[in-house]
Amino acid sequence: MLKRILESKDAVISTLAVINAPVNHLSQEEWDVLQEACTILEPFEQVTVEISADSYVTASK
Structure with a gap:
């Protein structure tokens, strides 16, 4: 957000x-504080997306 x-x-x-x-x-x-907060929180977003992606089951042909 x-x-x-x-x-x-x-x-x-x-x-x-x-x-x-x-x-x-x-x-x-x-x-500027909002920008700094986004920069600090970016790694957490990346990890959250990565962990969430691991829980999806994919099927391939």
């Missing part, structure tokens, strides 16, 4: 500005 919001950062900022949403906008420092 964090990865998706970072990929859509410009769209999120633009949309919030256009609709004048009553929410606090993230500062650049907060965006």
